[in-house]
Amino acid sequence: MSRELFKFKGGIHPPGHKAESTGRLVHPAPLPKKLVIPLRQHIGNPARPVVNVGERVLKGQLIAAADGAISAAVHASSSGIVSAIGPACVPHISGLPDECITIETDGRDEWIAHGPLDYQALAPADLLARLRDMGLAGLGGAVFPSAVKLDPGAALVCPTLIINGGECEPWITCDDMLMRTQADAILQGVAIMRHLLGSSEILIGIEDNKPEAIAAMQAAAAKLDFAVETVSLPTRYPGGGAKQMIETLTGKQVPSGKLSTDIGIQVFNVGTAHALARAVHHGEPLISRLVTVTGHVLRAQNVEVLIGTPFDTLIQLAGDRDGTTGVLMGGPMMGLPIPDTSVPVVKATNCILVKSAELFPPPPKALPCIRCTRCADACPAELQPQELFRFAKSDDFGRAQEYHLFDCIECGCCSYVCPSHIPLVDFYRYAKSEIWARERDKRAADLARERHEFRLFRQEREKTEKAEKLAAKAQAKRAELAAAPTDASSSGASEADAKKALIAAALARAQAKKAETTPQNTDNLSPDTQHEIAEIEARRAKIREQARKPLESEETP
Amino acid sequence: MLTAILVMVGIAVVIGLVLGWSAIRFKVEGNPLAEKIDAILPQTQCGQCGFPGCRPYAEAIAKGEADINQCPPGGEEGVKKLADLLGVEPKSLDETHGTPKPKSVAFIDEQTCIGCTLCIQACPVDAIAGAAKQMHTIIAAECTGCELCLPPCPVDCISMVPIAEDLPHWKWKHPVIEIKPVELKRVA
Ligand code: SF4
Ligand code: SF4
Ligand code: SF4
Ligand code: SF4
Numbered sequence: 048m049s050r051e052l053f054k055f056k057g058g059i060h061p062p063g064h065k066a067e068s069t070g071r072l073v074h075p076a077p078l079p080k081k082l083v084i085p086l087r088q089h090i091g092n093p094a095r096p097v098v099n100v101g102e103r104v105l106k107g108q109l110i111a112a113a114d115g116a117i118s119a120a121v122h123a124s125s126s127g128i129v130s131a132i133g134p135a136c137v138p139h140i141s142g143l144p145d146e147c148i149t150i151e152t153d154g155r156d157e158w159i160a161h162g163p164l165d166y167q168a169l170a171p172a173d174l175l176a177r178l179r180d181m182g183l184a185g186l187g188g189a190v191f192p193s194a195v196k197l198d199p200g201a202a203l204v205c206p207t208l209i210i211n212g213g214e215c216e217p218w219i220t221c222d223d224m225l226m227r228t229q230a231d232a233i234l235q236g237v238a239i240m241r242h243l244l245g246s247s248e249i250l251i252g253i254e255d256n257k258p259e260a261i262a263a264m265q266a267a268a269a270k271l272d273f274a275v276e277t278v279s280l281p282t283r284y285p286g287g288g289a290k291q292m293i294e295t296l297t298g299k300q301v302p303s304g305k306l307s308t309d310i311g312i313q314v315f316n317v318g319t320a321h322a323l324a325r326a327v328h329h330g331e332p333l334i335s336r337l338v339t340v341t342g343h344v345l346r347a348q349n350v351e352v353l354i355g356t357p358f359d360t361l362i363q364l365a366g367d368r369d370g371t372t373g374v375l376m377g378g379p380m381m382g383l384p385i386p387d388t389s390v391p392v393v394k395a396t397n398c399i400l401v402k403s404a405e406l407f408p409p410p411p412k413a414l415p416c417i418r419c420t421r422c423a424d425a426c427p428a429e430l431q432p433q434e435l436f437r438f439a440k441s442d443d444f445g446r447a448q449e450y451h452l453f454d455c456i457e458c459g460c461c462s463y464v465c466p467s468h469i470p471l472v473d474f475y476r477y478a479k480s481e482i483w484a485r486e487r488d489k490r491a492a493d494l495a496r497e498r499h500e501f502r503l504f505r506q507e508r509e510k511t512e513k514a515e516k517l518a519a520k521a522q523a524k525r526a527e528l529a530a531a532p533t534d535a536s537s538s539g540a541s542e543a544d545a546k547k548a549l550i551a552a553a554l555a556r557a558q559a560k561k562a563e564t565t566p567q568n569t570d571n572l573s574p575d576t577q578h579e580i581a582e583i584e585a586r587r588a589k590i591r592e593q594a595r596k597p598l599e600s601e602e603t604p
Numbered sequence: 605m606l607t608a609i610l611v612m613v614g615i616a617v618v619i620g621l622v623l624g625w626s627a628i629r630f631k632v633e634g635n636p637l638a639e640k641i642d643a644i645l646p647q648t649q650c651g652q653c654g655f656p657g658c659r660p661y662a663e664a665i666a667k668g669e670a671d672i673n674q675c676p677p678g679g680e681e682g683v684k685k686l687a688d689l690l691g692v693e694p695k696s697l698d699e700t701h702g703t704p705k706p707k708s709v710a711f712i713d714e715q716t717c718i719g720c721t722l723c724i725q726a727c728p729v730d731a732i733a734g735a736a737k738q739m740h741t742i743i744a745a746e747c748t749g750c751e752l753c754l755p756p757c758p759v760d761c762i763s764m765v766p767i768a769e770d771l772p773h774w775k776w777k778h779p780v781i782e783i784k785p786v787e788l789k790r791v792a
């Protein structure tokens with residue numbers, strides 16, 4: 048291997064804990080009785096349901112379509128009956144429910160008709176549309192819809208394609224196991240990516256703590272008719288972060304606020320490449336993925352899991368133990384605590400990490416920041432975490448943004464090294480979500496301003512229109528009157544006369560109307576009713592009299 | 605000496621012309637300070653500040669006729685932003701204009717609505733859809749929660765519903781740093 052590697056700044060060496068879950072063969076998880084499939088599993092708009100409650104669906108059938116440019120479709124992971132469409136618990140730190148489609152499985156696991164796509168014969172736009180309908184999204188953790196990333200856009204080609212097999216986060220081994228067992232399929236996916244992106248340089252980056260995966264990928268790459276370079280990278284967290292991998296392999300840095308495609312590089316996770324190959328060569332949408340179940344369990348392992356399978360099922364499969372203190376989705380560095388373990392596996396679930404007090408002792412009490420700048424030394428994004436912390440803590444979000452808060456990849460290196468044990472990343476997440484909320488409020492305010500201004504404008508317009516209409520009407524009347532009785536006012540029809548005539552005409556009209564609309568029920572009354580009416584009239588007159596009195600008495604003094 | 609004076613006068617004339625021309629060419633429409641203030645105000649258009657909408661309040665602040673702490677929907681944070689913009693000391697919200705409430709949207713009980721159109725006429729952002737003698741509905745995405753439609757309704761069928769937190773709008777909370785170590789808690 049002659050490739051010159053570069054070194055990204057910062058990074059840490061946490062214990063790997065990879066061996067726990069690589070000792071067992073990958074096998075499919077059992078089919079659960081109920082699959083809960085969230086409609087928002089990717090970044091972008093949630094998918095739009097296209098099935099109804101009570102409908103029978105087949106494995107691989109589209110149950111919710113992509114909605115808008117950045118979205119991905121959702122499919123039934125097994126055959127069965129749709130039993131509910133509505134809010135259900137999803138794997139999220141808040142424990143809040145979100146829209147899901149629930150399927151009662153029938154155990155037959157019956158596939159919908161599907162077959163391979165001849166991707167080379169399809170126009171790129173058609174192929175991308177098909178992939179969008181296959182529900183492909185990045186399986187590395189960000190779950191960005193893959194069809195969007197596979198479109199080179201205005202640049203037409205993306206010269207460098209990087210396949211990310213870094214998997215730097217401790218405990219997680221699903222990409223490792225996938226590379227060991229499915230190297231050929233991954234490279235089939237890479238060939239499709241190369242076809243779409245027109246890349247000339249293809250690099251596969253794998254950290255050197257996975258020698259079996261490197262060997263498997265190299266052997267598979269040797270069989271290809273195009274050049275793919277498998278590069279062994281020094282193990283250093285977060286070397287599997289997209290920006291860090293780009294820097295290690297090419298020496299280029301993605302500028303702040305830019306995308307890697309702006310410097311001609313696109314990065315995909317190995318799992319995404321594998322899912323792409325399944326979609327194109329077998330016509331199978333993204334309905335399952337590899338999940339590492341590890342930590343405080345009896346048999347840590349990797350399982351092939353249908354999307355929608357509850358976490359509980361998998362934890363039981365791996366053998367749950369007493370003394371569990373919590374469950375993380377993802378690894379110990381970037382994973383999120385999941386309050387409720389009945390939630391389903393989604394496209395983003397790479398690892399279910401069961402915690403115990405021995406493996407993950409509760410963090411010691413946080414102390415004030417001593418400004419030692421160890422966090423800054425460890426930060427791979429070259430930020431000043433201690434400053435970001437200071438601004439986020441005091442809600443000074445403007446300053447935090449000036450210090451490039453949004454370049455923070457939430458890798459957790461800073462919290463890991465902080466001698467004061469400050470949960471720094473929590474502050475950054477808090478600040479980011481506050482800033483997003485503010486931007487949302489700002490957009491809502493702009494909309495309200497616009498609508499209010501339009502309303503004022505409309506009211507003004509209506510007023511002038513009404514005035515114009517009235518003026519036009521009066522003009523027409525005047526002209527009419529002036530034309531007809533010329534002889535009657537022979538002594539020069541003055542303006543005042545015309546007006547008088549107008550008023551007289553209006554009066555006559557009003558009188559006529561009044562006569563027309565005399566209440567019909569006052570004719571032919573019986574003497575009794577007549578009497579009653581008279582009484583009421585008398586009472587009314589009295590009240591009117593009384594109402595007038597205080598006014599008069601007020602006036603008299 | 606004379607040339608020097610002439611040169612100086614010449615430069616002055618040229619600069620004067622350029623300045624005069626740019627004053628006309630790049631004339632700023634409206635009141636830029638009021639614009640900036642209006643950009644900070646929440647645009648609820650509720651009138652609690654004592655002005656018929658956010659824009660008139662912004663103009664009054666710009667003219668120095670109103671204080672910066674009269675907008676309850678903007679809250680303390682809004683006052684702070686205005687203070688920053690105007691370079692004055694922030695003060696606490698003037699309670700006489702009202703207190704901040706959780707964000708809500710109006711909801712019309714469609715069974716009770718008689719279709720009188722009075723609420724439509726009151727809504728400052730045209731967030732109510734309906735026609736005479738027809739049932740009316742609030743377009744929730746456009747409702748600012750100003751409550752101006754509540755008083756005119758003759759059958760009291762409009763209520764304010766606080767916006768429940770859902771997943772897309774969920775926010776990370778300000779982290780609370782444990783004061784007591786967790787061990788101690790468990791022993792107790
Ligand atoms: S490592 Fe911790 S204590 Fe040191 S500067 Fe960073 S935040 Fe402060
Ligand atoms: S979490 Fe953010 S600030 Fe902390 S080390 Fe990682 S990138 Fe830097
Ligand atoms: S109180 Fe605030 S939101 Fe309401 S009209 Fe006045 S400035 Fe606008
Ligand atoms: S619907 Fe009611 S509360 Fe909502 S903006 Fe209109 S008037 Fe205000």
